[in-house]
Amino acid sequence: MTDTSATRLVQSHPTPADSTPPPQAPVAETAPLAAGPVGRSPLRRTRTSATWIGVIVFTAVLVLLLIFILQNTQSVQISYFGATGHVSLAVAMLLAAVAGVLLTAIAGSLRIWQLRRRLRGVTRR
Template sequence: MTDTSATRHVPSNTPPVDAVPGPIQTAPATGDPDPLRRTRTGVVWIGVIIFAVVLVLLLIFILQNTQPVEISYLGATGHVSLAVAMLLAAMAGLLLTAIAGSLRIWQLRRRLRRSAR
């Protein structure tokens, strides 16, 4: 006689055959990295594209502002194009901002090292 009350053992992590529509999809293993994650190469590529766009805009700016202007600074005088004068002023502002930011970062790191002791 056969025992009809006995059931076939099915592992709990295996879904029933009827519950899986279409092709069976497997989840990536836990050690596999996400294929769509952000990588250093991708970030560098985005940076290169942004840099190229800024250079094109800068070239357009320089080509449209070629009128000569007189610049005087601490007694020195000279004639340069308007674009060059504006770019020099922007670079000076950027340099001052970088110096102030670097000093603040240095100050915070020094304070952090002192508090860690």
Template sequence: MSEQPPPPPPESPQEPAVEQQQPAEDPLRQSRTGQFWVGLTGFGVVLVLLIIFIAQNTQSVRVSFLSWSGQAPLAVVLLAAVAGAILACAIAGTLRILQLRRRVRRAAKDAKNAG
């Protein structure tokens, strides 16, 4: 007959927890200044591209919108259209955020009244 090894002792809840080592703080971690620098650099690149776009699209075009009509450089017309689209998206997004906030407030109020 072969001998079986004894079962392992049950772990007790009072055993000291293994101390987890916190990683050393990275001296090159992200900072607000670094984030600002990245944003400013990106903005500068976009600005240079925008200046090139405007310089290459100076021909005048006729624009008609509803009862308005006139002539303007192509770059200005295109940039105005982009600005209008961005504004429309911002308005729609703002309205959706307000709608969701109102819905959350109502749900919290209903939960408070029910509980």
């Protein structure tokens, strides 16, 4: 009977070699719904979705612009560097807006070109 009590004593106080945690059941991995790293949402924004949103916004702006042109058809006299002419008010305003966009695009492009040139000079050193 002493033998069994010694066995119980050993079983109740495990040694460090016996203190390994019990094995756990393997966790089943689920395949992601979309290609890419695990943890990224399959409904995240992509270039295609950004392009689609851009097309929708552009179409809405175009429809609003068309309504503006159709409602402002009265003729106005335009003078520019000695050239004069009659155009509809909407066309004159549209031309002024396009000229403003072009000036902004030119200024922005020059700034981007300047920054890229400066960056190229820094990376060469």
